[in-house]
Amino acid sequence: MHGSATSSSRSFDAFARLPRQHRAAFEKLARRHLRELAPRRDLTREGDRPSAIRLILDGWACRYKQLPDGRRQIVHILLPGDFCDACHFVAERIDHSVGAITRLAYAEIPAAEIETLITQGSELLRTFWRNEMIEAAIAREWTANVGQRTAYERLAHLFCETFLRLAAIGLAEDASCEWPLTQNDLADATGLTAVHVNRTLQELRREGLIELRGRRLALPDPARLRQVAEFSPLYLHLPAETQHLLAFR
Amino acid sequence: MHGSATSSSRSFDAFARLPRQHRAAFEKLARRHLRELAPRRDLTREGDRPSAIRLILDGWACRYKQLPDGRRQIVHILLPGDFCDACHFVAERIDHSVGAITRLAYAEIPAAEIETLITQGSELLRTFWRNEMIEAAIAREWTANVGQRTAYERLAHLFCETFLRLAAIGLAEDASCEWPLTQNDLADATGLTAVHVNRTLQELRREGLIELRGRRLALPDPARLRQVAEFSPLYLHLPAETQHLLAFR
DNA sequence: CGTACGTTTGACGTCCTTCAAGTTGGGTGG
DNA sequence: CCACCCAACTTGAAGGACGTCAAACGTACG
Numbered sequence A, B: 001m002h003g004s005a006t007s008s009s010r011s012f013d014a015f016a017r018l019p020r021q022h023r024a025a026f027e028k029l030a031r032r033h034l035r036e037l038a039p040r041r042d043l044t045r046e047g048d049r050p051s052a053i054r055l056i057l058d059g060w061a062c063r064y065k066q067l068p069d070g071r072r073q074i075v076h077i078l079l080p081g082d083f084c085d086a087c088h089f090v091a092e093r094i095d096h097s098v099g100a101i102t103r104l105a106y107a108e109i110p111a112a113e114i115e116t117l118i119t120q121g122s123e124l125l126r127t128f129w130r131n132e133m134i135e136a137a138i139a140r141e142w143t144a145n146v147g148q149r150t151a152y153e154r155l156a157h158l159f160c161e162t163f164l165r166l167a168a169i170g171l172a173e174d175a176s177c178e179w180p181l182t183q184n185d186l187a188d189a190t191g192l193t194a195v196h197v198n199r200t201l202q203e204l205r206r207e208g209l210i211e212l213r214g215r216r217l218a219l220p221d222p223a224r225l226r227q228v229a230e231f232s233p234l235y236l237h238l239p240a241e242t243q244h245l246l247a248f249r
Numbered sequence C: 001c002g003t004a005c006g007t008t009t010g011a012c013g014t015c016c017t018t019c020a021a022g023t024t025g026g027g028t029g030g
Numbered sequence D: 001c002c003a004c005c006c007a008a009c010t011t012g013a014a015g016g017a018c019g020t021c022a023a024a025c026g027t028a029c030g
Helices: A020-032 A111-119 A123-148 A151-168 A183-190 A194-206 A222-229 B020-032 B111-119 B123-148 B151-168 B183-190 B194-206 B222-229
Strands: A034-037 A042-044 A052-058 A061-066 A072-078 A097-100 A104-110 A176-178 A216-218 B034-037 B042-044 B052-058 B061-066 B072-078 B097-100 B104-110 B176-178 B216-218
Touching: A020 A034, A020 A104, A020 A111, A020 A123, A052 A111, A061 A183, A061 B123, A072 A123, A072 A183, A072 B123, A104 A111, A111 A123, A123 A151, A123 B061, A123 B072, A123 B123, A151 A176, A151 A183, A151 A194, A151 A222, A183 A194, B020 B034, B020 B104, B020 B111, B020 B123, B052 B111, B061 B183, B072 B123, B072 B183, B104 B111, B111 B123, B123 B151, B151 B176, B151 B183, B151 B194, B151 B222, B183 B194
Parallel strands: none
Antiparallel strands: A034 A104, A042 A097, A052 A104, A061 A072, A061 A097, A176 A216, B034 B104, B042 B097, B052 B104, B061 B072, B061 B097, B176 B216
16 A cells, blocks of 8 residues: 555645745645646656646655656655755756656645745745755765665665655654555666666565565664665755654764 | 866856846955865865855866765766855755866855845845756756666767856867866766776777867767767756757757 | 566676776976 | 876776566456
């Protein structure tokens, strides 16, 4: 049972990262612009003109780039509470696609409404800027991940990052979380083939670093996983109070 | 002769990307805060607290991430006119390092001075946001580059991107430009070894796609290079009037 | 209950790495 | 002006991580 559109949305606040004075207004707007999307459908296609700001309320999505010859690279995983096209005011065209991994619930807030909020103070602009900064930071880490680490380390790193991000928004209990990504998705995210991902996952299992079946991931030994991955969470720029989660600090 | 601190700074305007109403003020500030740095020195180290906004006036630098065991990944190349720590207001700690490739001339503008400018209008905030968005876009493209392309395509792509960025700021003539990166740097930027970079460069030369010696790069057949690299410049978000440069549109 | 999708396995090939040894060339000092 | 030096570049041989191809197996869902 992956994140159905309603099951997990109770446990966290998708608006928590917005400036305090805009939260209520934003939530009200969101309620008027709710949308849903089936798994494996595209939210955004490369070349689209941004026309609204979308906030993911429930489910997983991914940013990906597709080369002309079909090779696909997932470059970011979007989780509940993430903005998905916050570049409305600063880009003419979107340079990548966004695809739903699970069933998705999101709010699609028209540009004009955001514009109004922005005129009331620069906090929102800073929030979007900060969002963009964090995405850039994660993208840089992914470049390093794919460029420098072995398959084994690469997968370990992806598990660390995603698990910690989930934990930070309250979507992980004890040491386990949902895991809707297929081995194909993992391959596209790590620059490997599905076959090699499969063999490497088996190795991670054999070493007692992950348990993974039935769309669910557990991390029996987070400290060692983190060490294997050479994972350091600084680049996620998580709020201080979430830094202590599990062995991840 | 790479970009010495003064040689090439005449030909372009480092402040061109700033909002019109702030350009003059910015330039004045910059003149009061000029700095230089020797090649191969670090401008910023991972973990630093951002304390000023730096604008590169002349020379090349790079953002890079270093794993605990020494492996290094260059994740972005910084050229004249680029901001180097525009994250002052949105990050507690910097999550990567910035190193000078050539001798560097830059302006280091204290945070407080920027803060003053920002209170005069939201244009500057949007500019920084847009900057961050473009860096994120480039970082995503690099992830795809390292994750999906072969060594041959990867290097071709890096040449396309960097050449076009240089051309867009007037630092490329006919079809050639400075090229201060060593084969070691290229290796760190592409996730390859220096040995394999060397062999792959020879192949690119043999195919008539690049000429590279004495810190200078020429692209005899940009259209074919672009095709080999599957390069599409959308993600650079260059102003429309630069899109036509050479065969790159 | 069948079908489609995801996962697993095996054999084999290759792109890229590793290691180790030259060679070239720009810069510096005698 | 030549000798020297060091970094950058080049070359070869051998090995390994990961890719490709093809088939079989498991499992969720209509």
